[in-house]
Structures are given as structure tokens and as C-alpha cells.
Amino acid sequence: MTITQGAEKLQMNNEQTDWNYWQDQMNGDSQFVQYVVGLYKKQQLEKHQHESSNRKENYPSRQQVTHHLPHLMNQPNPASPVQEINQNLMYTTKTSIDYPKLKTLNQVSSTPRRTFDESCSPDKQTRQPQKKTRADNITTTTATPSTRQFGIPVPHLNHAIANKLPCFYIKLGIESAQMQSPSIIHLVKWIRQTIQQQTSETIEDFSLFIPAGNNRYKFGVASKHDFLKLWNCKWPSKIDQLEVEIERPRALPDCCALVIRYAPNDLDQEFIFKEITKTIRSASSMSKINYHRPRATNDYRFCVTDINEYEEILKIGTIGIGHLLLPITTFISSLNMTYCNNCWELGHRRNQCKVGPRCRKCLEAWQHDHQCQKSLCCAQCKGEHFSLKNQQIPLHVLSYNVHGWGTRALEAIDLIFKTDSSICVFTEVGELWNSFTIPHFNIFYQKGTNDDGGVIVAIGKHLKATRININIENTIIIDIEGLSEQIRIIAIYWPNCQKRNLDDLKTFIVERTIFTGDFNATREEWNSPASDTRGNQLKKWIEENNLVFIPGTKNSSKRSKRHIDLIFTNIDEVKAETLSFGTSDHWPMLIKTEQIGFQTVGQFPIVNWTIYEIMLSLVQEYWIKELDDQNVDNWYHNYTRFLAALKNRSTQWKSRDKYRPSLPPYIVEMLKK
Structure with missing residues (x-):
């Protein structure tokens, strides 16, 4: 089809609205399509000029003007099939055509096109400059997709x-x-x-x-x-x-900052800074970290300008503040993304990653044709879930014969945070069991048969612990909620001088029980060189109660090859590790299980204050009478214990995806003062 024939058909069917007809006629003829597109734009331009000349003189104000994109631009009406054809030809090379009617399509002008507002203003309506065309030359151009230009390098x-x-x-x-x-x-x-x-x-x-x-x-x-x-x-x-x-910059960046964790509230900030400078000479700009809710301890942030001191103190991991040994960590700003979308591990970003790209599901090496054939795998804990999901954190239980809490409390606290243990059992704690408290933990104590005995069980405050009353020395039984499943901890210390009837504990063995402590009992199959009478008695008893022995990685006694710090449980897939840590005559034991843990979204206590208020009003007269019959100190001690017990009975633990404190941070600060 020639251009002249195409023009004649266009005149004959000018009034026809069936665009499918035009599409059939124009398919495969790029020259004809270019001519039609140019003619279409020319018609739209003439129509727009005609509408502009007929407007009234009272042109509306700028606030009332509604701007429309005219059809004469490079993007005509999207609903038009001509527009679709034009877009299909945008990425094809245009060839020059020596045809007079097509010279207006690719004309080049040194005068920039005015905006729509300028061309439609009243004082510009009478002036419509005509663009001059170059009839002697039509350049060959190639239309390519427009690339986005950034304003910032x-x-x-x-x-x-x-x-x-x-x-x-x-x-x-x-x-x-x-x-x-x-x-x-x-x-x-x-x-x-x-x-x-x-x-x-x-x-x-x-x-x-x-x-x-x-x-x-x-x-x-x-x-x-x-x-x-x-x-x-x-x-x-x-x-x-x-x-x-x-x-210089006004302040050092966060990457040069360190944090001292779990400093007691009674320590003055100036005293802490003086203690820091004794160890780290280049320390500066110390400040207290404010959290959204009150805490039992404080964390302090400070900067280090000497890179050697910065790296050395991180290798040591602790710093001495007075008579305390406190952990020290890097400062991570809450606004930073601390995960890598290359290897899906926490603690660094993609530009710092030293591992090749991995699949975010199975963690296999990533290729363009990769297809996951394995199950989900977490980059942090190797569990069967996504790496960045609010996953379940495995349960860690620490069992350690400290041989005197007063002299080894600091190293025990350091061990708790290094092993990330939520439940801790300490045996042979002695008389100074209350000389040091563990930050963010609730402490349960049971005295022993002598001054050196006694047992402590420490439960993280993110868990709910209920103690079972039992009148047996060196023995504590606690039910723990807030985990994926409720468990029971039975902690004992069994010195050689104590006579014990294990059948007293038989009724307390339930599902998901962990029975651990220092038994001073040996069996050959329990990684000891020989068996003794107490070991034979204990083996028979655990078999009757369907408990299984969990071996450690080595013997727990430093003074002999005996393994006397034992672990028994009826929970599946429990492992134990003997840690080479501490100055006691026993090695610590770390109990791990993937089956039981707690969600990172956390469980929060919800107190029914209505029931709490009703119970207080019912027993008010009783406590007033008791005040007349008892000493004031004894009455106050009993009354505070009653209030704590009442709150515990009125509390329900529920899972929450988000946590909002009951008081705003500024009110909490005012209450502290």
C-alpha cells in the first residue's frame, strides 16, 4: 500500500469509529502508521487551538485552574488504539522518508516548547508562533527507553x-x-x-x-x-x-561507642565514668541509655577514640566497676538495619558480607536457576523457619555448683549472660546467697543442712515461675510458664552427709520435668570411673519414674574424673554441654532443648485489677486487726508478701505482638526522681 492510497482511504473513512478496522489496515506498514500518528497529533493540536481561542476573557484565577494534559504531548489518550501503535514503535529505528507531508513529524526547533499554562494565558492567546521546519533534512533517530537521572551522585x-x-x-x-x-x-x-x-x-x-x-x-x-x-x-x-x-564532627559516630550492661542503680554516673577511664584511657562522652520502661539496672553508653583499646576491651568482654564485673558490648543504634540480605545473618549488612549469596529459604548457594529442594533453614539457629521471622528461641538451663555464692556470684552472672540462660540452678551457695542479686531474674532459695549448703533457682523475669511448697532441705521445685510448653524444674543438692528418701519426690515427677543438681552419685554408664551405692539407688529410682540420663561432654568434677552433676528428664531431644569456665571445683553444665523455647514477641502479664481491688476490700478488716496484735515490722513483712501473692494470683500471662508500657516515659522519669 502506498502513502497516497492510505491517505485516500483515510479520507473515505474519516467518520468511521471502528478502530479495529484501522488496526487491521495499519498492521505491518510502519510508514503508514507514522503518517497517521502525525496526522492525529496535528488534528488534536488544531482542536486545542480552536478551544483556546473561544475562551472568555475572564480567565479564572490560578487557584481555580484545573490543569489537564493536552493530547498534543508525546503521550496521547491512552484509550486510543493509535496510542498503542505509537508505543509499539517507540523502540524501533525510524527511517527517513522523502515525503512532503511527513516533514512535520521529526522537526527540530531551537525554541523550547512552552508549558500548558503559558500557552493558555489570556495575553498569549493572540500570539501562536509557528515552528519553522527544515524541509531539506530529516535526521534518523533511535528512540530508547528513558533512564532515570539521580540528583545525587x-x-x-x-x-x-x-x-x-x-x-x-x-x-x-x-x-x-x-x-x-x-x-x-x-x-x-x-x-x-x-x-x-x-x-x-x-x-x-x-x-x-x-x-x-x-x-x-x-x-x-x-x-x-x-x-x-x-x-x-x-x-x-x-x-x-x-x-x-x-x-571535626560534633560527635563520634555510633560505631565508636560501647555499652556497659547491668550497672546497679545505686552507683553514681561519675563514679562509673572514673572506673571506665581507669581501664580505657580514651573513653569519652558517657551517657545513660533511657529505656521505655523502668529497669532494675542501668546501661551506659560511651565512646572510645583509640581503636586498639576498642578492640581489646571487646575481646575481654567485661570491665571492672568497683567490686563488680560487668559485661561490655558494642552499641547498636535502633535505627540501623542489622541484618544482611545476602547471607541473611544478623550483625552486618550486604556491603560488609564476606559470604556468597544464599537462598533466603534453604540457605544454599544462590544461582539464577536455583530451586529449593530442602526445607526452610534459619541462618541464626538452623531451625526450620525463615531467618528473619519472630522465631522461637531455644531454652537454655544452667546448672552450676558455685561452692560459695559470695565469692563466685560475679562469674556466675557473667556465665548467665554468656550462655543466654533463662533458667539457672546453683548448688552449694552457702550463707551469703543473698549478697548479690541477678539483674532481670527472680531468685528462689532453699536452705541446706549446713552452712555451706543451699540451692538457688533463678528464673528470668520474662517467664512466670510458681514455686511448689515442699519442706525438704536442699530442694526446690518450680513450675515455669511463658514457654512454648510448661515445664517443671526440680533442683537438688545432695551432700554426702544428708540422708534423703527419693520417694518423697516421686509425686512431683510430671510431664516435661528436668531433674538436675549435684547428686554426689556415680555410675560407670554416667561417665564416671566406678559406681557407688548412691548411684545404684539413683539409677533404680529414675528408671521407675521414666527419666532419662543426659550426659555432658566431660566429667563435671575438677578434683577427680567423676561426673556427679547430673541431669535427668523426660523431655525429648535434650542435650547437655560441660563448660570449661569458672573457678569452682565443679564445671558448669548447660542444658539445651530445641523442642521448648519462648517466642521473641514475648509474653506479658495482664493483672485483673478489679479482682485485686475486691480482694483487698474483703480482707481489709482482718489486716487492721492484725496490726494491733503483731509487731509493726512483722505485720509489714507479712502484708507485703500478701500483696505480692494476691497480684500473682490475679495475673494472667498472654502473648502480645507489641508491647506498650502503661505509663509514658516522661512520667516514669518523674517517678524515679
Whole structure:
């Protein structure tokens, strides 16, 4: 079909509205399609000019103007099939055609197209400039998809998002126009030389070096090591006879900060900072971390400017504050994303990852044709769930014969937080069992037969613990809720001098029971060199109660090859590990189970205060009478115990995806004062 025949058919069917007919006619003829598109745009332009000339003189105000996209633009009416055909040809190469009627399609003008508002204004209606066409030449163009242009350079964007290290500024004192400013390359070389003269090291890479005003430059580095070199440098006052001033950031970044955990509330902040500086000379900018709810201890944040001290104290893991040994960790800002979408592990980001890309489901090496053939796998705990899901945290139970709580409380507390144990059993605690408290734990104690005996069971405050009253020395029985399943802990210390009837505990053996402690009993199958009478008696008893022995990785006694700190349970898939830690004459035992744990969303107590108030009103007269019959101190002790017990009985534990404290943070701070 020629162009002339196409034009004749277009005139004959000008009034026809069946666009399917036109699509059938125009398929496969790119020249005809280009002609029709150009004619369509010309008609729309004439229509728009005609409407503009007929408008009234009282043009509406700018606030009332409703802007519409005219059809003369490069994007006609989306509903038009001509538009669809035009879009299909956008990515094809246009060829020049020597046809007079098509010269208006690809014309080039040096005058930019005016906006719709300008062309429609009343004072511009009479002037409609006509674009001049070049009849002698039509250039061949190739339409390609438009690429998005960023207003910020990509290196600057990476520096702002991924690095988060503040920048330094260098200001030059150029007083007259005759003085020539040094180039950026010269400034970079001068900075490197200055650092190398003072530290015998050099700056690896500059992530940013740009002008920032008149005779002022902004520069930054890519690593924490280089940042601290710039921070600690003693900058000279001149460069090539020019006055120079280096402006440091106002504060050190979060990557240079450390946190002291679980400091007692009664310790003064100035005292803590003095104790820190005894160990870390470069410590500065200490502040207290404020949490959204009150805590039994405080955490303190401080910055370290010496990279060697920063790394060494993290390797040690603890710091001495007075007579306490407190854990020390890095400071992680709550606004930072702390997981990697390359290996799906926590603690770093993709640009810092040293592992190849892995599938987020099965953690196998990722390829473009990868198909998951294995089950889900968590990068953190290797459980069968997604790596970043609110997963169940496995239960850890610590069993340790401390041989005197007063002398080994600090190392026991350190061991609790290192093993992330939610339940702890300590035997042979002695008379000083209440000399130190464990932060964020509830303590249950039972005295022993002598001054050196006694048992402590510590339960994390995120769990609900109910003690079973039993009048047996060196024995504690506690039911624990808040886990995926309720469990029972039976903790005992069985010294050689104590006579014990194990049948007294037979009625307390229920499903999901962990029976652990220092039994001073040996059996050959329990990793001891020989069997004794107590071991034979204990083996017979656990078989009658369907309990299973859980072996450790080595013997628990340091003074012999005997394994006397034993673990028995009726829970499936329980493992135990003997830890090489501590100064006691026993090694600690860590009990692990994947079957039971607690959700990260947590369980929170909900108190029924209506029942609480009713019960108080019913027993009010009783306690008033008791005040007349008892000593004030004894009455107060009994009454506070009653209030605690009443609150415990009026409390229900429920799962919550989110937690909101009952009081706003500013009210909590006022109450503390």
C-alpha cells in the first residue's frame, strides 16, 4: 500500500469509529502508521487551538485552574488504539522518508516548547508562533527507553546510607584574590602525609571530597579505622603558607561507642565514668541509655577514640566497676538495619558480607536457576523457619555448683549472660546467697543442712515461675510458664552427709520435668570411673519414674574424673554441654532443648485489677486487726508478701505482638526522681 492510497482511504473513512478496522489496515506498514500518528497529533493540536481561542476573557484565577494534559504531548489518550501503535514503535529505528507531508513529524526547533499554562494565558492567546521546519533534512533517530537521572551522585548516596560516618571540613584562609587555592588532589596528598607523619599509617580511601562553600571542602573516609586517625590527628595550622583549619564532627559516630550492661542503680554516673577511664584511657562522652520502661539496672553508653583499646576491651568482654564485673558490648543504634540480605545473618549488612549469596529459604548457594529442594533453614539457629521471622528461641538451663555464692556470684552472672540462660540452678551457695542479686531474674532459695549448703533457682523475669511448697532441705521445685510448653524444674543438692528418701519426690515427677543438681552419685554408664551405692539407688529410682540420663561432654568434677552433676528428664531431644569456665571445683553444665523455647514477641502479664481491688476490700478488716496484735515490722513483712501473692494470683500471662508500657516515659522519669 502506498502513502497516497492510505491517505485516500483515510479520507473515505474519516467518520468511521471502528478502530479495529484501522488496526487491521495499519498492521505491518510502519510508514503508514507514522503518517497517521502525525496526522492525529496535528488534528488534536488544531482542536486545542480552536478551544483556546473561544475562551472568555475572564480567565479564572490560578487557584481555580484545573490543569489537564493536552493530547498534543508525546503521550496521547491512552484509550486510543493509535496510542498503542505509537508505543509499539517507540523502540524501533525510524527511517527517513522523502515525503512532503511527513516533514512535520521529526522537526527540530531551537525554541523550547512552552508549558500548558503559558500557552493558555489570556495575553498569549493572540500570539501562536509557528515552528519553522527544515524541509531539506530529516535526521534518523533511535528512540530508547528513558533512564532515570539521580540528583545525587551514587558515591555520595552510598556514603550517606551505608557508611554513616560523619564528614570533616577543611577551611583555607585565602585573604586576597591573588592567592591561589590548592587543588583537591594537593589537599588529599597533604592529609595523607600529615597522618603518616603522626601515626606511621596512611588513609586508605576517601569516600567523599567535594567543595563546600568558598575556600572550604568536605571530605570523609570509608572505614572506622581511618575515621579515628583523622579524629585523633593534631592538624598543623598552615599548608603551603596558607592558613588552614580542620573542622571535626560534633560527635563520634555510633560505631565508636560501647555499652556497659547491668550497672546497679545505686552507683553514681561519675563514679562509673572514673572506673571506665581507669581501664580505657580514651573513653569519652558517657551517657545513660533511657529505656521505655523502668529497669532494675542501668546501661551506659560511651565512646572510645583509640581503636586498639576498642578492640581489646571487646575481646575481654567485661570491665571492672568497683567490686563488680560487668559485661561490655558494642552499641547498636535502633535505627540501623542489622541484618544482611545476602547471607541473611544478623550483625552486618550486604556491603560488609564476606559470604556468597544464599537462598533466603534453604540457605544454599544462590544461582539464577536455583530451586529449593530442602526445607526452610534459619541462618541464626538452623531451625526450620525463615531467618528473619519472630522465631522461637531455644531454652537454655544452667546448672552450676558455685561452692560459695559470695565469692563466685560475679562469674556466675557473667556465665548467665554468656550462655543466654533463662533458667539457672546453683548448688552449694552457702550463707551469703543473698549478697548479690541477678539483674532481670527472680531468685528462689532453699536452705541446706549446713552452712555451706543451699540451692538457688533463678528464673528470668520474662517467664512466670510458681514455686511448689515442699519442706525438704536442699530442694526446690518450680513450675515455669511463658514457654512454648510448661515445664517443671526440680533442683537438688545432695551432700554426702544428708540422708534423703527419693520417694518423697516421686509425686512431683510430671510431664516435661528436668531433674538436675549435684547428686554426689556415680555410675560407670554416667561417665564416671566406678559406681557407688548412691548411684545404684539413683539409677533404680529414675528408671521407675521414666527419666532419662543426659550426659555432658566431660566429667563435671575438677578434683577427680567423676561426673556427679547430673541431669535427668523426660523431655525429648535434650542435650547437655560441660563448660570449661569458672573457678569452682565443679564445671558448669548447660542444658539445651530445641523442642521448648519462648517466642521473641514475648509474653506479658495482664493483672485483673478489679479482682485485686475486691480482694483487698474483703480482707481489709482482718489486716487492721492484725496490726494491733503483731509487731509493726512483722505485720509489714507479712502484708507485703500478701500483696505480692494476691497480684500473682490475679495475673494472667498472654502473648502480645507489641508491647506498650502503661505509663509514658516522661512520667516514669518523674517517678524515679
